[in-house]
Amino acid sequence: MYAYDQYDQAMVDARVEEFRDQARRRLEGKLTEDQFKPLRLMNGLYLQLHAYMLRVAIPYGTLNSLQMRALADIAEKYDRGYGHFTTRQNIQYNWIKLEDAADILADLAKVEMHAIQTSGNCIRNISSDHFAGATADEVVDPRPYAELLRQWSSFHPEFSYLPRKFKIAVIASEKDRAAMRLHDIGINIVQNDTGELGAAFYVGGGMGRTPMIAPCINAFVPLDHFVTYAEACLRVYNRYGRRDNKYKARIKILVHELGAEEYTRQVEEEFAQLLDQGIEPPLAELERIRTFFEDPPFDGDADAEIDRSDPDFAVWVDRNTVPHKQPGYVSAVISLKPVGGIPGDATAEQMRLMADLAKDYSFDECRVMHTQNIVLPHVRKADLHALWTALEDAGLGSPNLDTVEDIIACPGLDYCSLANARSIPVAQKISERFAANGKTGTLGELKLKISGCINACGHHHAGHIGILGVDRKGVENYQLLLGGSEAEDVSLAKITGPGFDENGIVDAVETVTSVYERERQDGERFVDTYRRIGMNPFKEALYG
Amino acid sequence: MADTLRYRDDEPVDHPAVTVDAFLDQSNASAVRIEPGDDARALVPHLERLALVEVNFPAFGDGRGYSSARILREAGFEGELRAVGDVLVDQLAYMRRCGFDAFEPDEQFDMDDVKAAFERWPEVYQSAADSRTPIWTKRHA
Structure with missing residues (x-):
């Protein structure tokens, strides 16, 4: 790294x-x-x-x-x-x-860390694919490009008083594990027909009170223009993004109001002006950064078989490990979603254990996922049982990756001054309900996301099932949304109808999963069934 | 209004700056003031006539003036570029990098803070309108 x-x-x-x-x-x-x-x-x-x-x-x-x-x-x-x-x-x-x-x-x-530009109206920390360098489906490791943008955006003299915050995600795969098109700029590193690498720029996505999916404004920016193009995107935004209303100040509103075509034209014009200004880093810098992200020394003889004789272990392997590009290895996800717990929280002791396990079993590396879990990216299959045993002992062995228990939730009214409703207790009750009724496993992939206000920090627009907490005459009320996704099948969820109280929303989630169980066809995920049958069967079950 | 800090050797312009509209409307002025909503590029055809461009910051959080400054320097403007208004000492280093070489803040700076601000950054990560060499260029020099 x-x-x-x-x-x-x-x-x-x-x-x-x-x-x-x-x-x-x-x-x-x-x-x-x-x-x-x-x-x-x-x-x-x-x-x-x-x-x-x-x-x-x-x-x-x-x-x-x-x-x-x-x-x-x-x-x-x-x-x-x-x-x-x-x-x-x-x-x-x-x-x-x-x-x-x-x-x-x-x-x-x-320890080479900081809190620079993690809040405020500036370019925020760059996010990326949590399986970078481990997955077989990537074109290249996207992190060198994210690191280059980290350097470019750090203490940027022109873009530190933007109209609003600015978030960039970089991926390099057809699979989107970083909600790339729901960022102010999403970048996908791609390869063209001649094998040359370039960057596809998606600009103007976001969640918040006005969710938007970013349109592609340039499908192939050559790598020797990469930073200059980003600079042009930002300059047009800094000059023309709205500053009269903070709720309309994100770049998605500018792109929407201008239209993607006109925004793109302005970016291209700015890019042409910037090209001879010497903004682009030397390509040798990208080469230098790449050397930090080369493969670790994998064991070429690592065993491809896993001893599955322990049934609890086998469940965890099935749910929480992900295929790796290297034979004999997997990426192992440490769930920070224990049943009834606070999504994404970890104690100091748990962090130290995860540090030890990363050192012992994953070439001293771990990753934070945008779903608020931790990945050990490179684990030998032969080490999985020892890893799982250590996690189980520390309360970190929940086998629930991408299930209904793997909830994204914002801090909500328990912490946040913007929130209208609590998110954490709803997440806790839902995971408890599904752990109790035993359906977590049979429901398969089901992404559930909870926000305690319309600012959407809990990504409710992008949930297969989304929950939005609102304040209704002084009482917390929860709206239910269906059909969103932040992945490569990106879509925005739609509200089912009138909201529910705290217990009612837990029942409502169970109700819609029952509709899915009744209607699903072979291999369909919840969101696939929703897309096929539409909102009505769910509405009928919810509101009669 | 506080004193003007200038980081250039020539004589300051002795007459007030006019608005961009007035300037473009056949004025003979050699000093113009840009407001946040003005298009700095409108001045580019006339840079030879200009000795001073003031960029007004009515509120320090409105960062459009940083782009205005860089655009003028990128277009070759060599006259005085003065940040005027709600300009804070913690913004000076970035403003300097965007091409400002004079500052006329609403409130007087503490000169020790000014000195600290300009000495703060040992290096810079990216190119801007100043002559500093970015880290990524130094690494491969």
Whole structure:
């Protein structure tokens, strides 16, 4: 994985000192809260309902064991002994004191980590495919391209006071495991007919109160124009994105209002102006970065068979491991969705265990998934039983990847000042219900996503089943949505009808799964059945 | 209004800046002020006549002026580029990188903070309108 050189380290160290100085000036009253706010946000410090939250960047979701241990130490030293892995492959701490923030950033810098641009109206941490470098279906490992964009976007002098936040995801496969087309810019690294690599740019996707699927504005940007093209996309947005209304300020609104064709024309015009400005990095830099993402030294004789004599282990293998490009290996998913637990939370002890397991069984590497789980990307099949045993002992062995229990949920009203309703208790009740009725396994792939307000941090628009918490006359009310997807079959979910109370929404989820069980044809997932039979059978079952 | 910080050796323009509309409407002015909604590229055909371009920041969070500045420098403008208005000391380093070489903030800066701001960054990651060499170029020099 990527390692800092003296340049990267110097920049992160300078950032820590800059923030220390800013926090000092804030405490001395030289900066007003209004002036300080964007500065702390660009260092990941966000004021929630009860305390500051600190969001730490995990570039393209990739971590080594030293870094995971440092995250555990921070949870213990500065927070309440746990952290929360997020839908953009980061981690956030919910109980941070402003006075500690600079020290935390300094601790992070010691392990080549930071919280730079994890909040605020700037280019955020770049996310990517959590199976990068491990899956057989990718064209190349997308992370070098994400790393190049990390460097380009870090401390970008022109794009740090954008109309609104700006999120970029990079993949390199027909399979989309990063919700690429629901980002401000989604990039798919592709190969053309002559074998040359290039970048397909999708611009103007997003969730929030106005969900949009990003249109492709350029199907093949050559790699020697990659950064310049991104710069052009951002400049058009910085100049013409709406600043009169924060709810209309994301790039999706600009692309929608101009039309994809006109936005593209403006980008191409800007690109033509920028081409001779020397913005593009030397291609040697991409080559340098690629060397950090070469395959680890796989065991060429790794056993292809798994001893499945332990039935509980066999279930976990079937549900939580994913095929690998290297014979004898799999990617193993550590579920952070225990039944009745808080999706994405991990204690310091669990983080340390995951660090140890990454070191022992996965070439010292783990990844945060956008679904708020952790992957050990490269595990020998022969090591799976030992891995599973260790996970089971720590409460991390839930066999529920991509099932109805594998819920994405935002922090909701338990933490967030924007929320209208709680998300976490609904997630807990749903996983408990399905664990109790035993249907988790038989329902197969079922992506359930919960947001506690229309800002959609819990990706409810993209759930096979989505739940949106709203406030109805002072009472929490939950709307049900069906038919969304963030994957390569991307679609936006539709609301079924009137909402439900907290217990009613749990019943409603069970009701729609019963319709699926009744109607499904061979091999169909929930979302496939929904797409085939439409909304009406579900509505009839829900509302009679 | 506070003092103007200038990082150039020539004499400042001694007359007030006019609006972009007034300038384009046959003015003889050599100083013009860009508002956030103005198109900086409209000035590009007339850069030879301009000694000073002021870029107004009515609110520090509105970042359009950063693009205006870079566009003018990319087009070859060598006159004074002055950031005016709600300009904060924590923005100076990025503004300088976008081509500003003068600052006229609503509120006076503490000069120690200004010095710290300009000395802050040992390196830069990307190209902009200044002459600094990005890290990725240095790595392969």
